[in-house]
Amino acid sequence: MQQYEIAVLPGDGIGNEVMPEALRVLDVIGAKHGVRFDRRHFDWSCETYRTTGRMMPEDGLDRLRDHHSILLGAVGYPGVPDHISLWGLLIPIRRVFDQYVNLRPVRLLPGVTAPVRDKQPGDIDFWVVRENTEGEYSKLGGRQNEGTDRETVLQTASFTRFGTDRIMRYAFDLARRLGTPHVTSATKSNGIYYSMPFWDERFAEIAQEYPEVRVDQDHIDILCARFVMTPERFDVVVASNLFGDILSDLGPGVTGTIGVAPSGNINPEGRYPSTFEPVHGSAPDIAGKGIANPIGQIWSVGMMLDHLGLTEAGADVMAAIEQVLGDPAAPRTPDLGGTATTEDLGKAIAEAI
Amino acid sequence: MQQYEIAVLPGDGIGNEVMPEALRVLDVIGAKHGVRFDRRHFDWSCETYRTTGRMMPEDGLDRLRDHHSILLGAVGYPGVPDHISLWGLLIPIRRVFDQYVNLRPVRLLPGVTAPVRDKQPGDIDFWVVRENTEGEYSKLGGRQNEGTDRETVLQTASFTRFGTDRIMRYAFDLARRLGTPHVTSATKSNGIYYSMPFWDERFAEIAQEYPEVRVDQDHIDILCARFVMTPERFDVVVASNLFGDILSDLGPGVTGTIGVAPSGNINPEGRYPSTFEPVHGSAPDIAGKGIANPIGQIWSVGMMLDHLGLTEAGADVMAAIEQVLGDPAAPRTPDLGGTATTEDLGKAIAEAI
Ligand SMILES: CC(C)[C@H](C(=O)O)[C@@H](O)C(=O)O
Ligand SMILES: CC(C)[C@H](C(=O)O)[C@@H](O)C(=O)O
Numbered sequence: 001m002q003q004y005e006i007a008v009l010p011g012d013g014i015g016n017e018v019m020p021e022a023l024r025v026l027d028v029i030g031a032k033h034g035v036r037f038d039r040r041h042f043d044w045s046c047e048t049y050r051t052t053g054r055m056m057p058e059d060g061l062d063r064l065r066d067h068h069s070i071l072l073g074a075v076g077y078p079g080v081p082d083h084i085s086l087w088g089l090l091i092p093i094r095r096v097f098d099q100y101v102n103l104r105p106v107r108l109l110p111g112v113t114a115p116v117r118d119k120q121p122g123d124i125d126f127w128v129v130r131e132n133t134e135g136e137y138s139k140l141g142g143r144q145n146e147g148t149d150r151e152t153v154l155q156t157a158s159f160t161r162f163g164t165d166r167i168m169r170y171a172f173d174l175a176r177r178l179g180t181p182h183v184t185s186a187t188k189s190n191g192i193y194y195s196m197p198f199w200d201e202r203f204a205e206i207a208q209e210y211p212e213v214r215v216d217q218d219h220i221d222i223l224c225a226r227f228v229m230t231p232e233r234f235d236v237v238v239a240s241n242l243f244g245d246i247l248s249d250l251g252p253g254v255t256g257t258i259g260v261a262p263s264g265n266i267n268p269e270g271r272y273p274s275t276f277e278p279v280h281g282s283a284p285d286i287a288g289k290g291i292a293n294p295i296g297q298i299w300s301v302g303m304m305l306d307h308l309g310l311t312e313a314g315a316d317v318m319a320a321i322e323q324v325l326g327d328p329a330a331p332r333t334p335d336l337g338g339t340a341t342t343e344d345l346g347k348a349i350a351e352a353i
Numbered sequence: 354m355q356q357y358e359i360a361v362l363p364g365d366g367i368g369n370e371v372m373p374e375a376l377r378v379l380d381v382i383g384a385k386h387g388v389r390f391d392r393r394h395f396d397w398s399c400e401t402y403r404t405t406g407r408m409m410p411e412d413g414l415d416r417l418r419d420h421h422s423i424l425l426g427a428v429g430y431p432g433v434p435d436h437i438s439l440w441g442l443l444i445p446i447r448r449v450f451d452q453y454v455n456l457r458p459v460r461l462l463p464g465v466t467a468p469v470r471d472k473q474p475g476d477i478d479f480w481v482v483r484e485n486t487e488g489e490y491s492k493l494g495g496r497q498n499e500g501t502d503r504e505t506v507l508q509t510a511s512f513t514r515f516g517t518d519r520i521m522r523y524a525f526d527l528a529r530r531l532g533t534p535h536v537t538s539a540t541k542s543n544g545i546y547y548s549m550p551f552w553d554e555r556f557a558e559i560a561q562e563y564p565e566v567r568v569d570q571d572h573i574d575i576l577c578a579r580f581v582m583t584p585e586r587f588d589v590v591v592a593s594n595l596f597g598d599i600l601s602d603l604g605p606g607v608t609g610t611i612g613v614a615p616s617g618n619i620n621p622e623g624r625y626p627s628t629f630e631p632v633h634g635s636a637p638d639i640a641g642k643g644i645a646n647p648i649g650q651i652w653s654v655g656m657m658l659d660h661l662g663l664t665e666a667g668a669d670v671m672a673a674i675e676q677v678l679g680d681p682a683a684p685r686t687p688d689l690g691g692t693a694t695t696e697d698l699g700k701a702i703a704e705a706i
Contacts, residue, residue, distance in 0.1 A: 082543030082572075083550055091544075115581050117470035141509070141547040151514035155548035156494070161504035190435030191444075191598065194494040195508035197436055221598045225606025228468050228581055245544065245574045246599065253578025 003036040004308060007067040007273065012045045012085075013282025014292035014342075015073020021294035021346025022071065022301045025317060028350045029305065033313045040067070046077035046085050055088030061096050069304050070275040073297065074282035087139075095133050097272035099265035100163065101170050102130035102244060103303070104279060106231070106251030106261075110326030112336070114256040116228060124255055126234040127178075129171040130244020132265055134163045135195075137241045159195045159240070161202065168206040170268060171238035175213050178236070183207075185217035186239035186247060199240065223247070227254055252279055259293045259335045260321075262300035264307060274307055276300040293333040294346045295321055320352035356389040357661060360420040360626065365398045365438075366635025367645035367695075368426020374647035374699025375424065375654045378670060381703045382658065386666045393420070399430035399438050408441030414449050417626060422657050425630035426650065431637050440492070448486050450625035452618035453516065454523050455483035455597060456656070457632060459584070459604030459614075463679035465689070467609040469581060477608055479587040480531075482524040483597020485618055487516045488548075490594045512548045512593070514555065521559040523621060524591035528566055531589070536560075538570035539592035539600060552593065576600070580607055605632055612688045613674075615652035617660060627660055629653040646686040647699045648674055673705035 006026075010019040023039065030037050042063070044056040055075075057063070064070060070093065076085045093099070108114055108124040140156035168185075175183050185203045189196035200217065207215045218226060220243050226233070227250050239247055252261040258280060265275040278296025286292055302317030324330045324345070331345050332338025340348075359379075363372040376392065383390050395416070397409040408428075410416070417423055423446065429438045446452070461467055461477040493509035521538075528536050538556045542549035553570065560568045571579060573596050579586070580603050592600055605614040611633060618628040631649025639645055655670035677683045677698070684698050685691025693701075 076543065081550070083546055086543050087546065115470065116468050137544050137546070139546050140507075143547065143551065149514060151551075153512045153548050153551045154493075154509050155512070155545060156507050156509040159506045159508070161502060188595070188598075190429065190439050191490050191595070192508060193436055193440065193490070193492050194496065195506050197434070198496065198504075198506040221602035222611075224577060224599050224603040225611055228603070228606045229609075229611070242541070242544070245541075246577050249574035250577040250581065250603075253581045256582075258575075258578055258582070
């Protein structure tokens with residue numbers, strides 16, 4: 001029997017409510033496909049920070065290292081500044097485990113009302129490939145003359161050829177693999193003087209390795225506008241850490257799927273575990289009510305299965321999500337216009353598998 | 354008779370086609386309100402760059418300095434890298450003339466089809482206030498090990514207390530002046546380690562000077578999604594240079610007004626001329642055909658009149674634009690679904706005044 005070790009970190013807020021539903025689905029999948037998923041639970045969170053002053057123990061990363069994958073809920077909670085909670089848990093995991101790809105689907109789903117008009121499921125279906133370990137997210141910088149009128153803060157983004165080339169190759173390979181040979185690069189070389197012209201150069205260079213892939217590029221400002229105006233024109237969009245962050249929230253915003261979209265933080269070579277987590281956050285406003293939509297967490301399980309090579313199992317999860325969403329009689333959480341609980345919806349999806 | 358000196362820079366591409374229509378409107382306004390607008394024409398553009406190696410003459414900024422305002426078309430054209438054309442003309446004007454506010458309306462207009470569903474004119478009506486002289490747009494940085502596998506590019510954003518405080522005060526003052534006491538701050542303090550937590554601190558501090566103004570803040574990723582999902586909730590949004598750039602294109606994307614939105618690059622103290630320009634670019638794909646929509650340039654004239662204190666004249670321009678857009682029998686350029694020329698539409702607006 002195939003066997004996988006999965007580290008489970010529900011994190012904060014609704015992370016604790018949606019994770020059990022994801023694990024329910026994982027159990028069903030395991031039984032159906034004859035695969036064993038051994039789970040180890042870690043309760044690291046803002047709560048941990050409040051009691052220990054750290055988001056995770058000092059040897060936290062070592063304790064995660066030997067798992068095949070990490071399933072993460074949501075990190076961050078009022079009372080702990082975001083830059084502490086994130087740089088104390090989420091971001092170190094991404095970086096130390098060299099999860100240099102952040103992959104997120106933008107997909108119009110049956111039964112989900114999108115804010116944009118006149119689009120059908122199938123019209124919008126693409127991937128944002130975000131660089132996940134360098135770029136604009138950095139601790140390079142600092143403050144001078146703190147607390148005075150002359151206070152100045154510097155924040156340095158760093159782009160390496162190594163880091164830029166590999167994320168671009170991932171995007172091109174993905175476009176090839178999916179049979180949608182078209183990659184769009186998110187740039188801002190008209191305004192950001194050093195890093196973005198470099199980004200464009202690398203894109204042009206890497207594109208030559210994939211002569212059959214059609215390429216285009218848009219400055220991030222107009223690209224965001226095009227996500228709303230003509231989302232059907234995209235297939236794979238490759239972007240820096242910050243631009244990818246923006247695009248991979250905006251995309252699900254356009255399709256009405258912010259509450260249900262997943263993401264993978266992927267180390268493609270499999271040298272380290274990859275992390276799968278919903279796009280949504282810990283949602284303090286509804287935490288504790290048992291009404292959070294678990295689909296983002298469940299869909300993250302689907303992406304994890306794909307990554308582990310369990311493609312049929314991954315497809316089963318996706319099919320079950322689409323079936324339940326498309327069925328007007330199935331339970332719906334309040335964000336989808338219904339009155340079902342997190343558990344109702346989780347069970348419905350598990351049963352559909 | 355009141356008299357204003359206006360520097361006119363049509364720039365590249367369709368800038369040359371829409372500018373005459375804006376000046377036509379300015380003539381009509383001048384006649385109606387008994388104001389004289391003396392215009393000086395400057396043909397600085399990518400064409401200038403190709404012949405002289407510079408986007409503008411060495412004393413270019415000095416030649417602009419003594420005008421009340423600058424009316425700009427569009428800068429940038431294929432063959433001249435964007436970072437050259439922009440940093441050679443647009444960006445130095447913004448900076449040397451301390452136009453530290455970039456102001457752009459996001460407004461659903463009658464007769465314009467928006468990509469978002471179920472919204473009426475009036476539902477979406479807010480302003481993006483963008484910092485325009487510092488932040489992420491900088492020439493601080495450089496490359497190391499160029500051309501090798503170890504190539505690294507650094508790009509440093511700089512935020513000063515001086516620059517941050519004044520843009521925030523402008524946003525709060527604007528909210529007060531418009532009678533919409535609500536300001537939203539665009540941040541990313543969960544990911545961008547130094548600059549954005551500083552931005553949040555300054556926002557909290559300046560907000561205390563305006564106790565009657567309601568404040569909120571969103572990380573740029575979810576904020577972009579909210580521009581699409583709930584655009585009606587915004588009144589004044591204050592943002593850094595890069596985030597403001599993104600939001601002020603995305604907003605008009607949501608309302609279907611990318612082709613018609615204006616912007617002001619404003620030195621609020623009036624020590625230097627302010628620049629007014631459409632949001633759209635030089636549009637090489639349709640340049641030379643005489644079919645560009647001149648409304649962005651004309652609306653920019655409206656913003657300029659407001660800035661000069663000619664409030665009634667500014668309102669006349671806006672009313673004429675709305676009247677023509679709302680009239681199904683009026684001429685419409687192809688981007689609005691019609692077959693009219695740039696000139697047809699310009700004349701219709703001039704006549705409506
Ligand atoms: C052309 C470019 C440098 C400019 C900017 O990013 O500022 C443009 O997008 C704008 O918003 O005026
Ligand atoms: C929480 C935050 C640091 C994070 C990011 O910006 O990477 C989140 O927005 C995401 O996209 O996973």
